[in-house]
Amino acid sequence: MGYNTFHTEGDMEVEVEVEEADQSASSGMAKQAVVENVALANALVKDGGYSWTSPSSLKLYPIIMLITLNTAMNGYDGSLMSSMNAMPAFHDYFNVGKQGPATGLLFAIYTVGQLIGSLFAAPAADRLGRRFGMCSGAFFIVIGTIIQATSKDIGQFMGGRFLIGFGVTVGCTSGPIYVVEVSPPSMRGLFGGLYYSFGYCAGALVASWTCYGTGKMLGDWSWRIPVIIQAFPAAIIFCTVWLLPESPRWQIANGQREKARSFFVEYHGNGNEDSAIVNLQMEEIERETNYDKELANNRWWDYRPLFSTRDRCFRMYLLILVGVFNKFVGGAVISYYLPVILDNIGIKSANEQLLINALNVVFSSVASVFGCFYVDKFGRRNLYLWGALLTGLCYIPMNVIAALAEGHVAKGTGYAFVAFIYLYGIFFSFCWMPLQTLYPAEILPNDIRAQGFAFQELMNGLASFINTYATPIALQRIGWRTYTIFLVLHFIYLGMLWWSIVETKGRSLEELEEIFSDPHPVKKSLEKHKIVLATGQGVKRKPSSNVNDDGFGNGCLNPRNKESLEKHKIVLATGQQSKWE
Incomplete structure (x- = not known):
């Protein structure tokens, strides 16, 4: 076992802890790996990664520099x-x-x-x-x-x-x-x-x-x-x-859902309306926003x-x-x-x-x-x-x-x-x-x-x-x-x-809700999930804990789930929907 870098079809790199891939990922280029966020890793691979030179990236750079x-x-x-x-x-x-x-x-x-x-x-x-x-x-x-x-x-x-x-x-x-x-x-x-x-x-x-x-x-x-x-x-x-x-995120919180989705499509999804990373972020933010409205304080x-x-x-x-x-x-x-x-x-x-x-x-x-x-x-x-x-x-x-x-x-x-x-x-x-x-x-x-x-x-x-x-x-x-x-x-x-200090790398903003809801957030933040990365396919084998067919559940983002996550051993592949063995 050691640390390696998985390159998606784009040029975005995902640093992972690599073991030998098992039989389920023996076809194609596959690596068994440990990541912080299963859903995010899945979405990145299905979208071909986030490229530094993609149209979305090139549009985002001048915005960040101005700010x-x-x-x-x-x-x-x-x-x-x-x-x-x-x-x-x-x-x-x-x-x-x-x-x-x-x-x-x-x-x-x-x-x-x-x-x-x-x-x-x-x-x-x-x-x-x-x-x-x-x-x-x-x-x-x-x-x-x-x-x-x-x-x-x-x-x-x-x-x-x-x-x-x-x-x-x-x-x-x-x-x-x-x-x-x-x-x-x-x-x-x-x-x-x-x-x-x-x-x-x-x-x-x-x-x-x-x-x-x-x-x-x-x-x-x-x-x-x-x-x-x-x-x-x-x-x-x-x-x-x-x-x-x-x-x-401000737009979603203020009822401007379509404007928010348009932003994600243009600046994160390279113009692809069906981008997995766009769908994942919209799902997470809306779920979190709905929960937050129950605690809303307008003063x-x-x-x-x-x-x-x-x-x-x-x-x-x-x-x-x-x-x-x-x-x-x-x-x-x-x-x-x-x-x-x-x-x-x-x-x-x-x-x-x-x-x-x-x-x-x-x-x-x-x-x-x-x-x-x-x-x-x-x-x-x-x-x-x-x-x-x-x-x-x-x-x-x-x-x-x-x-x-x-x-x-x-x-x-x-x-x-x-x-x-x-x-x-x-x-x-x-x-x-x-x-x-x-x-x-x-x-x-x-x-x-x-x-x-x-x-x-x-x-x-x-x-x-x-x-x-x-x-x-x-x-x-x-x-x-x-x-x-x-x-x-x-x-x-x-x-x-x-x-x-709680570790926040490798997770979306909304997934951090799950970390802080745990009784031991520092320990929780250092947990990782075993997956198998394979080029050309989607998630093929269901993890040992409860993950539904859309890739959501304990392996992904439930902002107020207080139960401890098990490590998830899955197969990721680019370009397909999630598939379970």
Whole structure:
């Protein structure tokens, strides 16, 4: 037994655990394999797989790329403020330092905007559609940028940052939900990962290198020009988002079944009205939507449905775990306060600090984009665990060097510290950045996806406010011991991830309902089903558990089935209906 990759008639690959095929699949090219979702594997093989170069794929790529501008706005701001914190002209104009309470408040007001924005993000996305949420978020970002770029005093600058934080939360609630809901199941990990990784890093790269270039200028334009550029991706979203199709899951939830089916036929089924993957998704979504209507709560301000059942409480815990706890493992220190860190270790040149920051963004960006292509290969759980371990190991030498740097430090030691900052960024970006918005959007059911995402944004905002406000004060008062706190939190976080993270790869969004309804969701998510893949035929032999002739039942998707699945040994073949031996 070993792991192999099965190639369908298209060029979509399905990674499976391969054994020798039994007699029932001896004719033709057959492999006995283990997959997460029997129904999805069956549909993919019958449709000939999902090709990277199919007409549907080529239509979907530009949509995904355009939507990534939502998170580019967020990435731009993170790198913008870190870079501007190294500009003497910025500090002189507003009379603030690189650290201390005033600087902490200047940075943290952005997260106050996020907190308020989270209250409006869910109703915007649920009641008026995912496109409206993105459009309205972009509008506030443009207005906030204008206010910030024309600032005459610190109060006006902070007002602009508040509006930008508000808009980013509204837009970045609808954006990742849209990407996850329009992506084919077999490519959801890649598209969802690229949404955050590519978008965030593209924004961060533009900001860091723009600031590096303008940082050599004299006067206010050294910081005003980078601020103005922040409006461009928001303006593009505002002007073009209504040209895109609406999310089919939102359409089904709002009684627009035919529009949803047309979307799946065009963007998932290559125009084939009888596509197996189209029929499967429509069946699953409608079944889930009908169930959700029984629990429907039309009061936008009521967040009790997020905690109405045991499995939903567990989902909320996971949202807090992956969204809030990872704010307290040291990434924010590097992201926002890198110039302060460099000052403390003896690298004080503003130009050198801007260059180090810009290179850090480059290395992290490359790592994060590469990581997207391994989300479905390694799985979400493995990436979370390895990310926590490797970044924690990087913090050990960073902690030691920071402690030795009290007082005088050799410049070589300072550059060693920078090297570990780069390593931290590479590991964090490869393992965690592709999952930042993908995983939360995956684990939430359709009826509370926007509310749950807004709840996470609210909690993220609280965590970020505490982090961005308290970190400069901690660096000022306890120095290197700040890193010790983050080091300890790293390994506590690793243990919590080990016991809690549910694997979501290889399953449709609706099948995850079955995973979370199980008494042991982590264990359940790691179960797989034995099948036999054969070219040119359909499913030929009935699994040992209850699966009906349409390919549905325990082997497929019953959103509220609490019974444990047996492993299913079936034969898959391309181009035919399911056949049982």
